[in-house]
Structure formats: structure tokens, C-alpha cells
Amino acid sequence: QVQLVESGGGLVQAGDSLRLSCAASGRIFGRWGWFRQAPEKHEREFVADITNAGSSTNYADYVKGRFTISRDNAKNTVYLQMNSLKPEDTAVYYCAARLWSRTYPYTENDIDYWGKGTLVTVSS
Numbered sequence: 117q118v119q120l121v122e123s124g125g126g127l128v129q130a131g132d133s134l135r136l137s138c139a140a141s142g143r144i145f146g147r148w149g150w151f152r153q154a155p156e157k158h159e160r161e162f163v164a165d166i167t168n169a170g171s172s173t174n175y176a177d178y179v180k181g182r183f184t185i186s187r188d189n190a191k192n193t194v195y196l197q198m199n200s201l202k203p204e205d206t207a208v209y210y211c212a213a214r215l216w217s218r219t220y221p222y223t224e225n226d227i228d229y230w231g232k233g234t235l236v237t238v239s240s
Contacts, residue, residue, distance in 0.1 A: 117142075117229075118140055118141055118142040118143075118144065118213060118215065118228075118229045119140070119141040119142075119229075120138050120139070120140055120141075120148075120211040120212075120213060120229055120230065120231035121138065121139050121141075121211075121231060121232075122136060122137065122138050122209065122210070122211045122231045122232065122233060122234040123136070123137050123138075123139075123234060124136040124137050124234060125209060125234030125235045125236045126235075126236065126237070127237045127239065128201055128236075128237070128238055128239070129238070129239050129240075130201060130202055130203055130238055130239065130240050131200060131201065132201055132238070133197070133198060133199045133200075133201065134198045134201065134236060135195055135196065135197050135198070136150065136195065136196040136198065136209055136211075136234060136236075137193055137194075137195055138150075138193060138194045138195075138196075138211030138231055139191070139192060139193045140192045140193070140194075140213065140229075141192075142192075143192070144168060144192075144213045144214075144215060145168050145215060145216050146167075146168065146213070146214035146215055146216045146217045146218050146228075147165045147166065147167055147168075147213075147214045147217065147218055147220065147222075148165060148166065148187075148194055148211070148212060148213035148214065149162075149163065149164045149165025149166055149174075149185055149194060149196075149211075149212060150163040150164055150165070150185070150196050150209055150210065150211060150212065151163055151209075151210045151212050151224055151227075152205075152207035152208065152209045152210065152236075153207055153208050153210070153233075154204075154206065154207045155206070155207070159224065160210060160224045161176065162174075162176050162221070162222075162223075162224075163175075163176055163179055163183065163196070163209070164176065164179060164183055164185040164196060165185065165212075165220070166185045166186070166187050166194060167218055168189075168218075170186070170187050170189075172218075172220075173185055174220055174221075178204075179198075179205075182198065182199050182200045182201075183196060183197065183198050183199070184196075184197040184199075185197075194211070196209070198236070201236075201238045202238060203238045203239065203240045204238075205236060205238050206236060206237050206238050207235075207236060208233040208234065208235050208236075209233060209234050209235075209236055210230055210231055210232075210233045211230070211231035212224070212227045212229070212230055212231070213227065213228060213229040213230075214226060214227060214228050215228045215229065
């Protein structure tokens with residue numbers, strides 16, 4: 117069982133930046149990254165992910181060019197740098213990991229481990 121612990125959420129203004137962190141208690145050999153769930157939505161949506169070696173990343177169109185995902189294998193941590201934040205980015209951000217699989221795309225139903233989430237609120 118791998119535990120994922122997120123940090124870095126908060127309240128910011130539109131145009132500001134935040135960096136989220138997700139520390140894992142064990143090795144992730146597949147893909148891991150971030151989903152988010154907006155207040156009015158029932159489903160979590162994909163944000164970004166990265167492979168174990170960091171050689172492959174994916175971004176949702178609505179964050180491409182503004183968000184950057186990275187990982188530090190020595191610290192077993194993945195980061196999400198969020199720049200130029202918009203009010204529509206307001207959501208609970210969940211760290212998500214696929215222990216072995218490196219296939220893409222995938223949905224929230226394919227995730228092996230979830231963090232508890234961290235709230236990001238962007239005011240206009």
C-alpha cells in the first residue's frame with residue numbers, strides 16, 4: 117500500500133502561482149500526477165502526469181502552458197507548478213498514482229492510489 121500526501125494548496129488571486137507537492141511512501145513505477153475536482157462537478161478531471169523516469173509528461177489542454185509537472189525521485193515526490201492561475205482552476209487537487217502502468221490516456225477509474233486532496237482557491 118502506497119500513501120500519497122499532498123501539500124501546497126491555498127487561497128490566491130487570479131494570475132498568482134502555487135506549487136503543489138505530493139510525497140509517496142513507496143516507489144511508483146508507472147505514471148503519477150494530479151487530478152482535480154471542482155466544487156460543482158461530480159467527477160475528477162485529469163490535470164497532468166509524469167512517468168517514473170520523468171521522461172514523459174501529459175497535460176490537459178486547459179492547463180497546458182501554465183502548469184508544469186516534475187518529480188524528484190530522491191525525495192519520492194512529484195510537484196505541480198501552477199502559474200497564471202484562473203478562478204476556473206479552483207478545485208480540490210488530488211495526487212494520483214498508477215503503481216505499474218505507463219499507458220495513457222486513462223481515467224480516474226484506473227488509478228491505484230489517491231491522496232486525500234488539497235484545496236486550491238483562486239479569487240478573481
